[in-house]
Amino acid sequence: MQIIEVKTLEEVQILSNLAQEIWHQHFTSIIGQDQVSYMLKHYQSTEAIWKQIQTGAEYYFLKISQIPVAYICLIADSNKNRMMLSKLYVKDSERGKGLGKSLLQFSETRAIQKNCNDLWLTVNRFNADSIEWYSRQGFVVIDEVKKDIGQGYFMDDYMSRPEIS
Incomplete structure (x- = not known):
């Protein structure tokens, strides 16, 4: 297993293809085919991911035997010393x-390497399996967020962060 930073346009194209596969498998039953297609085009296309990287987002593949099987996106906010785990698929x-x-x-x-002392994420409120998984990892819901993303679609999410003991 290797975790590799996505740096080149070719790698972004591979990542976008992986996103297409994962999103169709996982999210169609949660948000419907039309919204999946819309979100892939606007947030997970080669162009969208490349633009995100150019503006500071960090994408990483997890590879097994050189084959990408998972990915994450991290967005540091150094002004607030926090990092968003924007994607984990x-x-x-x-x-x-x-x-x-x-x-x-x-x-x-x-997050520690980037001097961020807070890690947070959002997860679709109807994505029960992922909410349960994050809960097992020590994350707790701290807020609800409903964001208009255009054409009548919304991201209807819970904001979570690791529980502080």
Whole structure:
């Protein structure tokens, strides 16, 4: 297993293809095919990801035997000393193998490296499996966020962060 930063346009194209596969597998039953297609075009296309990287987002592949099977996106806000785990996605065939946990641990380490003392994320409020998984990893819901993303679509999410003990 390797976690590799996405740096080239060719790697972004591979990432976009992986996103297409994962999103169609996972999100169609949650938000519907039309919204999946819309979000892929506007947030997970080669052009959208490349633009995000150019403005400071960090994307990473998780590869097994040189094949990308998962990815994350991290966005540091150094003014507030916090980092958003913007995306953490694993192919269906690779779930349950600890890859998500490895990516989460990598995210926590990366946050520390960037002098961020807070890691947070949003998860679709109807994505019960992911909400449960994040809860098992120590995340708690701290807010609800409903964001208009255009053409009548919304991101209807819970904002979560690790529980402070």
